[in-house]
Amino acid sequence: MLDVDRIESAYGRARALHGVTLSVGKGEAVALIGANGAGKSTVLRAISGLNPVLSGSIRFEGRDISNQSPRRIVHAGIAHCPEERKIWPDLSVLDHLELGAIASGGVRGDGNLDEVFTLF
Numbered sequence: 001m002l003d004v005d006r007i008e009s010a011y012g013r014a015r016a017l018h019g020v021t022l023s024v025g026k027g028e029a030v031a032l033i034g035a036n037g038a039g040k041s042t043v044l045r046a047i048s049g050l051n052p053v054l055s056g057s058i059r060f061e062g063r064d065i066s067n068q069s070p071r072r073i074v075h076a077g078i079a080h081c082p083e084e085r086k087i088w089p090d091l092s093v094l095d096h097l098e099l100g101a102i103a104s105g106g107v108r109g110d111g112n113l114d115e116v117f118t119l120f
Contacts, residue, residue, distance in 0.1 A: 001026045002047070002078075007056035007066075009046045016042040019056070041082075048080035049073045 002024040009017040017039050024030045032040050045051040047058055049070040058066045065073055070080075081096075088096070097113055 001028075001061060003057075003059045004043070004047065005057050005059070007043075007046055007058060008054045009042055009051045010054060011042075011051075016051075017046065021056075044080055047073075048078060050080065 002022075004020060004022045006019045006021055007017055008015065008019060020039065020043055022030070022032070022043075032043060034040050042051055046053050047065075049065070049068050049072070053066040056066075057064055060073075060076055060078060063076070065076060065078075068076075088099075091099075094113075
């Protein structure tokens, strides 16, 4: 489903990722752990299209999404929700989930949340 193959990424001239590889199969839950500054957030930002992929590749459902725009990556089915940014602090958890359904082509209250509730 998601294959990250030897990606490298940077913030300006500061190289942050050096050959990161990981794979997530359909139905799997994978944890990305490491010390502060190890590159966890940078991996997620590269997958989400927020950081450049300088080399290597990211494939989702067989399609290369390396360096695609975040908008295209969201429409493909990948979302990145950074913690504690308080972007919409007054929205409930349900409101946030409904926004995700809308972003993926659903509409508010159309039942697309059943699968999300099942996962949780």
